[in-house]
Amino acid sequence: MDNSQKKKIETPTPKSKFEDSPVFNYINNLSPIEAVRSIPTVQTFNSLSFTSPPPVFTSPHASFHRDHNSVERSKALESLDRSVSTQEVVVASGEVDLNKEATLEDQEEETSCDRVDSPGTGDIVTQVLLDPSGGAPQGEDDGSSSQDVSVGLRKILDAQKENGTPRLMADAAELLVFRSPNDSEAFGCLVDKISSSERRFCAGVKLTKHRDITKDVPANDNQPLAVVPNQLVSNLHRGSMRRRCLDFEVLGKRKKDIADDDQQTVGDNKAESSSKCVVPGIGLHLNAIAMASRGIKINTIHEDSTSVEIQKSFLGSTTPVQSQDIMRETLDQAESEPGKGLAVEEETLKPLVFEELNQDSLQKKKQVFLPKKSYINRFLRKVEEPGEGDSCKRCNCKKSKCLKLYCECFAAGVYCIEPCSCVDCFNRPIHEDTVLATRKQIESRNPLAFAPKVIRNSDSIMETSDDASKTPASARHKRGCNCKKSNCLKKYCECFQSGVGCSINCRCEGCKNAFGKKDAYLLAIMESKQEEDLSKIQQNSDLSKEVEQNHPSSDQPSTPLPPYRHMVVHQPFLSKNRLPPTQFFLGAGSSSFRKPDGDLAQARIEKKPLETVTEDKTEIMPEILSNTPITTVKAISPNSKRVSPPHIGSSESGAQPLQNAQSSFAFPAASSAPQQSVTSNQPAKHVKKASRGRPLKIRKIENIPSGSGTFWSPFTDRSFEVFGSRVYDRSATDSQPPQ
DNA sequence: GAGTTTGAAACT
DNA sequence: CAGTTTCAAACTC
Incomplete structure (x- = not known):
């Protein structure tokens, strides 16, 4: 018996003990969840980046895009829910997280967003725990599922207490907060609306932050509890959405629910007044800062409170003024301890990270994580504006009925409240329908009318x-x-x-x-663009060198590099001592041909071309790239004869697929009279030689899809075939691409 | 606090 | 899209 039992146990000896553990089994069972990885979500998030505000701003009613992985995820979660015991989950995620903590410990905050990209078991678990709908087995209603989850969480909590894994405790506890029967309607509303991808993102981010929090503040494991819902809400609604939902929609919903729950009424009213009392005119994320800091503070106070209490407190028993005090404290604290300043910020303002992330649509990770002090200061300035007293500043509309964007409250997406001095105000909860209708109308005219006016550029x-x-x-x-x-x-x-x-x-x-100043901004754009272009040109130069090595043309001069190519590399404005960006732009851009010289200062003011460049850099800058060398060479070339653009449009070469394909890269001055006059006496062939190495054609190489294709070289009048990084001369018999 | 200035929003 | 009007905040006194 003993032997057989031993054998049974030792049967899988090829595997380690670890592999035999429930953890390993669990991990093995996790395969379908691979698709749940939040990587795509985060990328999408980031890719949304700057210029286009997220769709949530267009309308609170906008339906969020459904994640294409939601089905897979649902299945995965379902299987997880059924087949994996909570105990296993706890152990598994604990292990994974411990490992991660070890590897990630020293990482900067800036990189913590990356951690979202690599969710481990813990993330999945958290998703299950946090996802009220996705985690529920299909066919079950939300209530039962949440009950199940709660029960499971209790187990998790118990297990955590035994195992002493604080982070997981935090996760579980926060979930309890999240799914507590006293969840704010706001949050419930938000949860109903969020897409699965967003939920995934939230889960991932939240988990990440917890690692940091537990790492940074091990003594206070519960600290994030009250904060988390706000973080999630923030993430889900990216700034204004949250507030608008609270005010225009959730608030209405609350009204109906108030009668059902006396206890809730207190909290809701507070929330209402609080949400109304956001500071108009400041970035929505800054309003959220107040909320967030409030949450932190309250959480600290109610460290041992039940989730209900936490929720209620969070919902706004603190006025913005109090929030302001909290923030001021935070700042003072940070300032009083210079060496520890950042740590203080990190510790106290963690949730702000998420607001920042939302507000700016997920732009640079680097910018995402901690709200800069300047932001907070600005917020405080706003709040503390002299003469504004203790209350939030409100509108003073006389004729607009507070139903136009003239009204700061309306524009900010909040109802008017007591301190407002408006006349005939319709921006009140009792006129909810009117408000919503008007909002719709305005949004139909300008979908971004209610979007935050200030965005951060990535x-x-x-x-x-x-x-x-x-x-x-x-x-x-x-x-x-x-x-x-x-x-x-x-x-x-x-x-x-x-x-x-x-x-x-x-x-x-x-x-x-x-x-x-605007000018400084433009200059910076130019400089940055130049650096970008420089690197591109370097790459192209390398490529062209390769072309040349493979195809030393018979009619090429013995010079290692044609003069022009030297110029490309050593363009003055591309070197460290480059010309001022404006000069670069005017001199190199196509516009320079139309607008030869002129007052640079004057030209700088001209917005048209600049705007074009900025808004459509990828389209225009290549053109600039292509043209740049010519202008430069023209300036430097001793005789000014070999630098003119060739007559591309001439009948010399019947097949010029490149130019046909990319007319935008054609030299705009090719047919212009002054340029022609320079080259009119030059044989066409000479012109072609002179233009050898133009970035124009080199650029084309990089445009060949998948590293293969055919292109024609005007320099040698040959066709080349590119296979990967190799270039083959179709005209030469000894250089044929592989079939 | 009244009057003026300013620029965004709304309108044509 | 440009010009004009309306509006309310910001500013000045």
Whole structure:
């Protein structure tokens, strides 16, 4: 008996003990969940990036896109729910997380977003725990599923207490908060709306943050509990959505529910007044800062409270003024301990991370995680504006009935409240229908009317420009201002008012915006673009070298490199001592041919071409790239004869697929009179030689899909075939591509 | 607090 | 899309 039992136990000896463990079994069973990985979600999230505000801003009624993996995920979660015991889940996730913690311990916050990309078992578990619908077996209603989950969580909690795995405890506990019967309607509403992908994202992010939190504040494992719902809400609704939902929709829903729950009424009313009492005119994420910090504070206070209490407290028993105090405390704390400043911020303002992430549509990870102090300061400035007293500043509308964007409350997506001095105000919960209808109407006219006016740009350009333009973060006004007289130095200017620098979107005159002048912004764009182009040119140069090595042309001069190519590499404006960006732009861009020389300062003011470049960099900049060398060579070439663009349009070469395919890369000045006059005496062939190495054709190489294709070289009048990184001369018999 | 200035929103 | 009007906030006194 003993022997047989031993044998049974030792049968799988090829496997380690670890493999025999329930954990391993669990992991083995996890295969279908692979598809649940949050990577795509995060990428999508990031790819949404800057210019287009997320769809949630267009309308609160917008249906979110369904994740294509939701079905798979559902199945996975279902199987998990049925086949994996909660105990196993706990153990498994505990192990995974411990490993992760070990590897991730020293990572910067900036990289923590990456951790979302690599969810482990723990993430999945958390998804199951957090996902009220997705985690439920199909066919069960939400209530029962949540009950099941709660029961399972209790087990998890018990197990955690035994195992002493604090992080998982936190997860489980927060789930209890999340699914507690006293969840705020707001959150419930949000949960109903969120897409599965967003939920996944939230789960992933949340988990990530927990690692950090438990790592940073091991003594207070419960700290994030009250915060988490807000984080999730924030994530799900990316800023304004949350608030609007609270005010315009959830609030209405609450109204109906209030009668059913006296206890809830207290909290809801508070929430209502609180949500109303957001500071108009400031970024929505900053309002959320108040909420978030409130949550933290309250959580600290109610460390041992039940989830119900936490929820209620969270829902707004604190006024914005209190929030403000909390934030001020935070700042003071950070300032008083310089060496520890960041740590203080991290510790106290963790949830803000998520607001930041939402607000700006997931832009640079680097920017995402901690709200910059400047943001908080700006928020505080807003709140503490002299003369505003203790209450939030409200509108003063007389004629608009607070149903137009003139009304700050309405524009901010909140109802008017007591402190407002508006007349005939319709922006009240009792006129909910009117408000919603009006909002719809306005949104139909301008889908982004209620979107945050200030967005943060993920483009590195903005990063670069920030130093120069003194703009905190890379936030910019979405539409830009149109100031004529204020020089963007007064709050008439929306950019200035928002505390951001003017940008390319601004049509202001005489901009002196203290947060960043428009000119500085444009210059930064140019510089950044140049660097980008430089690297591209370097790459192209390498490629062209390879072409040449493979195909030393008979009619090529013995010179190692044609003069022009030297120029390409050593273009003055592409070197460290490059010309001012504006010069670069004007000189290199196609517009330079139409607009030869001129007052640079004047040209800088001209917005058209600049806007075009910025908004459609990928389209225009290649053209600039192509043209750039010519202009430069023209400037440097001793005789100015070998640098003119060739007559591409001439009948010399019947088959020029490249040009046909990419007319935008054609030299715009090819047919212009002055250019022709330079080259009119030159034989066509000479012209072609002279233009050898043009980035134009080299660029084409990189446009060949999948590393293979055919292109024609105007330099040698030959056709080449490219296979991967190899180039074969179709004209030469000894250089044929593999069949 | 009244009047003026300013620029966004709305309208044509 | 541009010009004009309306509006309310910001500003000045």
